[in-house]
Amino acid sequence: MKNSRILCAVFAAVFMLSGYQLFARGRTDATAGRIILSTTTSTYDSGLLGHILPVFTAETGWAIDVISVGTGAALQMGRDGQADVLLVHAKAQELQFVADGYGVERFDVMYNDFVIVGPPGFIAHNADVSQTLRAIIEQNLPFISRGDNSGTHIMELSLWNSAGVDPSVLSDYLSVGQGMGATLRMANEMLAFTLTDRATWLSQSPPDLVIVCEGDAPLLNLYGVIAVNPAIHRGINAEGARVFIDWILRPSTQELISTFGMVEFGEPLFFPNAQR
Numbered sequence: 001m002k003n004s005r006i007l008c009a010v011f012a013a014v015f016m017l018s019g020y021q022l023f024a025r026g027r028t029d030a031t032a033g034r035i036i037l038s039t040t041t042s043t044y045d046s047g048l049l050g051h052i053l054p055v056f057t058a059e060t061g062w063a064i065d066v067i068s069v070g071t072g073a074a075l076q077m078g079r080d081g082q083a084d085v086l087l088v089h090a091k092a093q094e095l096q097f098v099a100d101g102y103g104v105e106r107f108d109v110m111y112n113d114f115v116i117v118g119p120p121g122f123i124a125h126n127a128d129v130s131q132t133l134r135a136i137i138e139q140n141l142p143f144i145s146r147g148d149n150s151g152t153h154i155m156e157l158s159l160w161n162s163a164g165v166d167p168s169v170l171s172d173y174l175s176v177g178q179g180m181g182a183t184l185r186m187a188n189e190m191l192a193f194t195l196t197d198r199a200t201w202l203s204q205s206p207p208d209l210v211i212v213c214e215g216d217a218p219l220l221n222l223y224g225v226i227a228v229n230p231a232i233h234r235g236i237n238a239e240g241a242r243v244f245i246d247w248i249l250r251p252s253t254q255e256l257i258s259t260f261g262m263v264e265f266g267e268p269l270f271f272p273n274a275q276r
Contacts, residue, residue, distance in 0.1 A: 033061065033062055033063060033240070034062070034063045034064070034065060034237070034240070035062055035063070035064045035065070035084050035085060035237055035240035035241065035243075035244055036064075036065050036067065036082070036083045036084045036085075036237070037064050037065065037066050037067070037083065037084070037085055037086075037087060037244065038067045038069065038073075038074040038077045038078065038082070038083035038085075038086050038087075038088075039066060039067070039068060039069075039074060039086065039087040039088065040068070040069070040070065040071050040074065040087070040088055040089055040150065040151060040180075040223075041068050041069065041070065041150070041179030041180045041181065041200075042089070042151075042152070042180050042197045042199055042200050043068070043087060043223075044066065044068035045068075045179060045180055045181035045200045045203065045204065046197075046199035046200050046202075046203045046261075046269055046270075047203055047260075048199065048257070048260055048269065048270060049066055049068075051256070051260045052248075052253065052256055052257065052260070053066070055253075055256060056244065056247055056248075056253075059247065060243055060244075060247055062240055062243055062244070064244070067083065068179070069150075069179075070146070070148040070149055070150025070151070070152075070153065070179070071088040071089055071090045071093065071149075071150050071151035071154070072090070072093070072148070072149030072150060072151075072153075072154070073148070073149065073150075074086050074087075074088050075088065075090075075093060075094070075097050075102075078097060078102050078103060078226070078228045079097070079102050079232075080233075081228065081232060081233025081234075081235065081236060083228055084227070084228055084236055084237040084238075084240055084241045084244075085225065085226065085227050085228060085240070085241040085244050085245065086103070086225065086226045086228065087109065087223065087224075087225050087248075088151060088223070088224060088226070089151035089152075089197075089221055089222060089223045089224070090150075090151040090154045090155075091106075091222050091224060093151075093154065094106050094224050094226060097226065098226060101229060101231075101232065102228065102229055102232060103226040103227065103228060103229055104226070104227040104228070104229050104241075105226070105227070106224045106225070106226050107224060107225050107226075107245060107249055107274065107275070108222065108223075108224055108273050108274060108275055109223045109224060109225050109248055109249070109257075109272070109273070109274055110223045110254075110257050110270040110271055110272045110273055110274075111220060111221055111222045111223060111270070111271055111273055112197060112198045112199050112221050112269060112270050112271060113197075113198050113214065113215075113219045113220055113221050114152070114155055114195055114196065114197055114198070114219040114220075114221050115195075115196060115197075115198055115201060115211045115213065115214040115219065116129065116132050116133075116193060116194070116195055116211070116212050116213040116214075117184075117187070117193065117194060117196055117201060117206070117209045117210065117211050117212060118136075118141070118187070118191075118192065118193030118194070118209055118210070118212050119191040119192075119193075119208060119209060119210075120210045122135075122139060122141055122212075123135050123136070123139075123141075123212045123213075124212075125210075125211065125212055125213075125214075126212070126213055127213065127214065127215040127216050128213065128216060129159055129162075129163070129213050129216040129218055129219055130159070130162060130163035130164075131163075132212060132213040133159060133160060133163040133165055133167075134163055134164075134165055136167075136170070136193055137165045137166075137167070137169065137170065140170060140171055140172075141170070141172075141192075141193055142170070142171075142172035142173075142174070142190060142191070142192035142193065143167060143170055143172070143173050143174070143192055143193045143194065144174050144176060144183055144186050144187040144190065144192045144193070144194040145167070145173065145174065145175045145176065145183075145194070145195075146175075146176065146177070146178060146179070146180065146183050146194075146195075147174075147175030147176055147177045147178075148177045148178065148179070150179075150180075151221075152180060152195060152196065152197060155195065155221070156195045158218075159195070159218060162218065172190075172192065174186075174190075174192070180196055180197060180200040181200060181204055183196070184196055184200065184201065184204050184206050184209075185204070185206065187206065187209060188206035188207065188208050188209050191208060191209075193212070197221050198214075198221075198269065199261070199269035199270060202261065202265045202267075202269055203261075203264075203265075203269070222273075223270070225244075225245050225248055225249075227241035227242060227245055228241065248274070249274040250274075254272035254274050255272070257270050257271075257272045258270070258271065258272050
């Protein structure tokens with residue numbers, strides 16, 4: 001029995017550290033001071049959550065369980081009643097989620113930007129994302145797509161469409177179904193191009209890739225927070241979601257977000273833009 005308890009504790013710790021946990025909706029402790037936050041891999045891989053969530057618990061007394069997935073999967077968890085609050089980055093889909101009655105209200109939290117990265121020597125550094133994507137097509141360069149219906153994947157597909165080119169014509173267009181950190185590591189290993197949020201790029205620092213495109217207006221990356229509508233499923237922790245949203249939008253937390261990355265990278269990884 002003692003050994004079984006030790007093994008259970010070890011497995012629980014592994015899941016906590018990886019950012020993934022398994023939850024059953026309808027749990028009896030849903031309103032006992034614990035919140036389920038479903039969020040993007042970029043907020044986890046960049047280290048932002050590790051920076052701010054201990055402060056949240058210390059200031060509010062609420063424990064928080066993080067499930068780090070793509071935005072599409074996070075929104076689906078909200079639809080299925082498997083999370084209390086969402087922190088995601090695909091604004092059109094977020095607004096539709098609220099319009100469909102699954103979310104209470106969407107609030108801006110922060111932003112950064114996307115960049116296209118790849119091996120040096122093929123495309124000169126520029127600020128024209130459509131030109132960059134067309135150059136990848138013209139030179140038949142390898143491209144790694146997250147392919148996971150995340151906010152980054154949704155943005156990638158939109159950018160290809162705006163550039164008027166079809167990535168499926170590439171000999172090496174790989175849709176990998178992975179989070180941002182894993183996708184960047186694969187792109188580095190394969191010397192391929194990919195789209196990434198800047199926060200994960202700075203925190204991962206893949207050595208064999210460089211930024212080839214940045215600063216174009218379509219590359220803006222907005223993050224929003226949404227409380228899941230407690231009317232759609234029993235057990236939604238509406239009180240905890242409200243506490244988290246109030247906390248992440250308050251000026252002191254916005255300041256905490258604005259300083260993340262300054263020591264490690266010399267620049268902030270996210271820029272707060274909360275409005276009530």
